Amino acid sequence: MFINKEEFKEAFIRKLEEKIGKKKDQASEQDAYLALGALISERINQKWLQNNQKGTESRDKQVYFFSMEFLLGRLLGNNLLNLDMLSLVKTGLNELGFRFTSIEEKEKDAGLGNGGLGRLAACFLDSLASLDLPGHGYGLRYKYGMFDQRFIDGNQVELPDQWLSQEYVWKVRREEEAVEVRFGGHILTHEQEGKLHFEHVDYEQLRAVPYDVPVIGYHNDTVNTLRLWSAEPTEEDILVKAKKEHSCQNLLDHQRSLESITEFLYPDDSTEEGKRLRLKQEYFLVSSGVQCVIRSFEKLDLSWSLFPDYKKLHINDTHPTLIIPELMRILMDEKKLGWEEAWQITQASVSYTNHTTLSEALETWPVEMIRSLLPRIYMIIEEINERFCRMLWESSPGNFDRIAKLAIIADGQVKMAHLSIVGSSSVNGVAKMHTEILKKREMKLFYDIFPDRFNNKTNGISHRRWLMYVNPLLTNAIDEAIGEQWKKEPERLQDLLYQIEDASFLDTLNEIKQKNKQNFASWVEDKTGVQLDPTSIFDVQIKRLHGYKRQLLNALHIIHLYNQIKCNPTSNLTPRTFIFGAKAASSYHFAKKVIKLINTIAQIVNNDADVKDKLKVVFLENYSVSLAERIIPAANISEQISTAGKEASGTGNMKLMMNGALTLGTMDGANVEICDVIGNDHMYSFGLSAEEVQAYYDTGIYSAKETYEEDERIRRTLDQLIHYSPFSKGGTEFREIYDELLFNNDEYFVLRDFNSYVNTQQQISYDYQDIRNWNRKCLVNIAHSGVFSSDRTIKSYAAEIWGLNSHNTVNGLGEENGM
Structure with missing residues (x-):
């Protein structure tokens, strides 16, 4: 493509002048993006033409x-990665006075x-x-x-x-x-x-x-x-x-x-x-x-x-x-x-x-x-x-x-x-x-x-996009540990298992995760003003918002934690940061109400002096691929908590696993295969099985009201949605959620799985205190994630x-x- 960095710099300056009509010192980041995109497209088009001719002839x-x-x-960064030009272009632009990350953000x-x-x-x-x-x-x-x-x-x-x-x-x-x-x-x-x-x-x-x-x-x-x-x-x-x-x-x-x-x-x-x-x-x-x-x-x-x-x-x-x-x-x-x-x-x-x-x-x-x-x-x-x-x-x-x-x-x-x-x-x-x-x-x-x-x-997922590109620190560490063959044969990530007792490598994994969390926290503060604690557990749920994906279960658990802290502000709770990203379909009223609830929880929790060092909630606007690329390398916990039997597969679970997050999930979709590969000791499973869920549907014997009446934690949490509390503010804002769970009999078994979910979250808080063993689990996840490369699927x-x-x-x- 380019023989060396100097050739790239000359070609880039020339393209700025030809396409934008500006000298380097006059060009904005938007100008630089358009010129760089045009320059790279020209190089791609040469290969594209040759490829099309080859396909026709053969x-x-x-x-x-x-x-x-x-x-x-x-596509800018991903294309440069695949063209083996990413490092050269980053260095060349930096020497010309441009920051690649700033230019890249100009692409929608x-x-x-x-x-x-x-x-x-x-x-x-x-x-x-x-x-x-x-x-x-x-x-x-x-x-x-x-x-x-x-x-x-x-x-x-x-x-x-x-x-x-x-x-x-x-x-x-x-x-x-x-x-x-x-x-x-x-x-x-x-x-x-x-x-x-x-x-x-x-x-x-x-x-x-x-x-x-x-x-x-x-x-x-x-x-x-x-x-x-x-x-x-x-x-x-x-x-x-x-x-x-x-x-x-x-x-x-x-x-x-x-x-x-x-x-x-x-x-x-x-x-x-x-x-x-x-x-x-x-x-x-x-x-x-x-x-x-x-x-x-x-x-x-x-x-x-x-x-x-x-x-x-x-x-x-x-x-x-x-x-x-x-x-x-x-x-x-x-x-x-x-x-x-x-x-x-x-x-x-x-x-x-x-x-x-x-x-x-x-x-x-x-x-x-x-x-x-x-x-x-x-x-x-x-x-x-x-x-x-x-x-x-x-x-x-x-x-x-x-x-x-x-x-x-x-x-x-x-x-x-x-x-x-x-x-x-x-x-x-x-x-x-x-x-x-x-x-x-x-x-x-x-x-x-x-x-x-x-x-x-x-x-499967593209390991090139979801590991090599989004997490260069982890990529470099893997290269140093096992060489680069895994980039074309992702199953070779299993060679990382030889590092399972290497204290130095486990510490490196921890340092990389903390660096990614610090970078993400800085970005969140810049965009939202919310300050996140990088030493807390980053608990992530990023996916389309739907009843069966149960963002509501996550939200009710946060209210439960808030109640615990308010009752005992000096309790030794492992600090948590809950991170959400999701869009609800514009006509899906219930899902939009759940978004409102999570944002209400965030507003209360993040401004309460009793919990500020123990609990933080952030719901990031306009979830997208680019936002996922920021969140995933920083995640500790991957929330995959759909009602068992409802999720066909899921791929967010694979992306987060590949970046060293531990799965908290039901035995649903590809969670089952993740568990088969890494073992139950390296993820956190909870809740009804798909067979149990189907049996409830077939027999109709599940009663959400009975569950509500028998569990004081559920009763208190739900009542806060409709009675005077910081969350309801004495209004009827969330009456629809309350009624859906109790009077429409909790279609997705949020209340039925609540106890199991809370207990599993408690185990996560306990396990995170042993950070060396936690990183062993992370290593096992990363090492087995190559199985879930889309290369394997497409083959x-x-x-x-x-x-x-x-x-x-x-x-x-x-x-x-x-x-």
């Missing part, structure tokens, strides 16, 4: 990962995702490129992200996330590769030469323009692509609409409605209009992407029967499920294949990852909405359903109940998870426990029919689902996999 099999979210975070987090689903997709792209595998992401280029979260009087307030308000230096607009997407209209059917033909007429057409973002492999020549589709209607699209309606009125409103398809990530779907917009988004992504894949395959000039040998389309959660009928539509209506051949190609090409055990989160769409918005797509879904139900009838005649439970279309709804399972060759869960729940409970009837399709692929996807190999051409793959 005819490698390609996988296309369709997802509504790609939570990239900032890309508003392309919300939570774990999107961050997982980003880690997968990183691993695909770093493993030299030809895999690309397809998503939407949202104008506005989820939202910018602000707290006003403790309440969450949502502001627009205007991440595109400044130039996004990593994108390349591909105007020449735009495609057209159609909505509405109706279908004309006619017979020709003994075959039915379908013509889509009176439709509304919209142009999809791709913006490509390079995905750079770690220390290799691979540059894959994240393609983001933008809805950009042309003047012709608008005029066609006017001609059809014989009116030129409201043309701007019409243009605005078309552009809105890629305006917001997850528009509010509590209204009919919002639901239609969400459905339009999903089809817009799918149709754009599938058309692009088809066009790429046609350049190979091969038989359609070979399509699955060259192209794999992956559905990340149910949002892109319409890939299945859209691929069928193109193969049949445009490429003139028969149903059976098109169906065989589609099933063989498509794979599906399920991300939830929550039945209410399994996506469904009203029949009439799909029929009116996507008439041909609905016809194909209906035919898939008819053929599937006929197969069920033939295998089990007269079993109407079974057919009703398995049907893709039932009760006026199209069930997207059912369509994904029926129309794909592989269905995977994202943790061993999650996959077993799918097979034995949530998707049991489908598993009985298609047992060979179901498999597990435990999630499994590539070998077992996609048939992808970085070294073989399609012919080699075909021979190896019996294709």
Whole structure:
């Protein structure tokens, strides 16, 4: 890239003058960021072009990962790390009078995702490129992200996330590769030469323009692509609409409605209009992407029967499920294949990852909405359903109940998870426990029919981003202890176990953690004015705010601790700092009320002289990838306290584990596998098991009121939410939380697990006093965290689902996999 530091400095100064029109001494940090981004992009683009040419010439099999979210975070530092230029650029900029950290903060987090689903997709792209595998992401280029979260009087307030308000230096607009997407209209059917033909007429057409973002492999020549589709209607699209309606009125409103398809990530779907917009988004992504894949395959000039040998389309959660009928539509209506051949190609090409055990989160769409918005797509879904139900009838005649439970279309709804399972060759869960729940409970009837399709692929995280980049002090210590081979083979982190009795290395781990905590505390004080004690336990819960994730349990425990201190201010309590980061969906009223409660607790606790040295609470605004990168290296405790059986996997647990935080968690999701790897002595588990939770749901014998009446600590804590106390202030602010727990019978068993949680937290406070043994536990976690690298996950996807190999051409793959 650059021969040496001096060459970089000269190129940077030249780029400042060319792009910004300023000399070095006149340039702001924003100027420096734009110039640096442009300079690095030029170097990336050279490799990108070579990589694309190589892929075309070698005819490698390609996988296309369709997802509504790609939570990239900032790319500047990560790109420089993967290009092996980070140290050189930092040093060069420093000598020119710039601070890299200040420049980096000028990049906004890309508003392309919300939570774990999107961050997982980003880690997968990183691993695909770093493993030299030809895999690309397809998503939407949202104008506005989820939202910018602000707290006003403790309440969450949502502001627009205007991440595109400044130039996004990593994108390349591909105007020449735009495609057209159609909505509405109706279908004309006619017979020709003994075959039915379908013509889509009176439709509304919209142009999809791709913006490509390079995905750079770690220390290799691979540059894959994240393609983001933008809805950009042309003047012709608008005029066609006017001609059809014989009116030129409201043309701007019409243009605005078309552009809105890629305006917001997850528009509010509590209204009919919002639901239609969400459905339009999903089809817009799918149709754009599938058309692009088809066009790429046609350049190979091969038989359609070979399509699955060259192209794999992956559905990340149910949002892109319409890939299945859209691929069928193109193969049949445009490429003139028969149903059976098109169906065989589609099933063989498509794979599906399920991300939830929550039945209410399994996506469904009203029949009439799909029929009116996507008439041909609905016809194909209906035919898939008819053929599937006929197969069920033939295998089990007269079993109407079974057919009703398995049907893709039932009760006026199209069930997207059912369509994904029926129309794909592989269905995977994202943790061993999650996959077993799918097979034995949530998707049991489908598993009985298609047992060979179901498999597990435990999630993973990019160790390059979540250890090497965010925690350079720990990275350097690991390098000195075991060498650098772990960076490309993360399982080699287990070599750290040889240091388990090395007092010097354990002390080094402790010093690194304290340094990270001090840096984080300084940042928090600068941003919020809240002073944190770096010698206290940093107890962290950072994730989407939802009832089943139980931030409420954490909050009630803090009230309990506060009560203890107020009763006995001289008690010898191990100091605690509770750190929260979370957004609640804008329409999720209960979750927003929990945010208000935590902020109320923080306001009281942080200003009470009796507890100031023992307890501190901070809820940081606008949780994001960049904020997580600050928090995670400083964490001592990783709160993973979801109701057992509700969390599919979780990846925050892996990131925190990798940075030496100890897990406090239920036996849920990937916590179970973390426990299997490190042993129960190196984490803190508590609470009901998934089987016990399910038994309560099945029998209905759980009584939150009985638990409340039997436990004085719970009773006192809850009563403080509604009776006069520092927390309720004599009002009814938190009556909704109180009623949800007691009168709606505590759906997520917050009260049932309270006692176990409190006792486990007491054990943590006791254990932390033996800091040498604590650091042994931290070392065991770090050493085993390589198992949870997304490299391991992607290798499994590539070998077992996609048939992808970085070294073989399609012919080699075909021979190896019996294709």
